[in-house]
Amino acid sequence: MTNNKHLVGALELCDLPFLSLNGLEARVDTGATTSSLHVDNILEFEKMGEAWIKFDIHPDIHDVSQVVQREAKVKSVRRVKSSNATLQKRHVIETDILIAGTQWSIELTLTDRSEMKYLMLLGREAMSGRLIVDPELEFVLGKPA
Structure with a gap:
């Protein structure tokens, strides 16, 4: 931990507790502004x-x-x-993320990944x-099972 910030690698495990999703492998990407999650069959x-x-x-x-089916x-x-570089219409939800024992709210776009x-x-x-982020590292906070 540096200046109250956790060191992470290019890949890390995270939980989305409000969506009951645990141990998701996330690609940590400082080049991307927003976070996104792969979903199918979006129904408004x-x-x-x-x-x-x-x-x-x-x-x-x-x-x-x-x-699994979720709603938000x-x-x-x-x-x-x-x-x-194509423009896509994406739904944005707000949900909590849990990484390194710390939980906070993030915006998440839902898309076909x-x-x-x-x-x-x-x-x-x-x-x-x-x-x-240290892009040379992976799973600094714990390896997948």
Whole structure:
């Protein structure tokens, strides 16, 4: 820990407790502004007069046959430039992340990352003031089971 910031590598495990997702392998990417999570089958609905979404997720990247459905309140819908420079409409949710025994709120865009190696991308807005990244390292905070 340096200046109250935890050292992390290019890959780390994290939990999204409000979504009941544990041990997600996240790609830590200081080049990405926002964080994103791979989901499928987004369905918009209204709950108590507010916009919500249901979506499917494969919590274990090594076992894509496992699928769970989650729902979350929509914070916003944004146009985001993807890694291949195309503009995409993405739902944004706010949820907590747990890394290194510390829990805080982040914004998470939901998108199809099926062409990417990792389900989750942790962007610099979520890391700001909390994490220091050493891109030579992986799983500084603990290795996957």
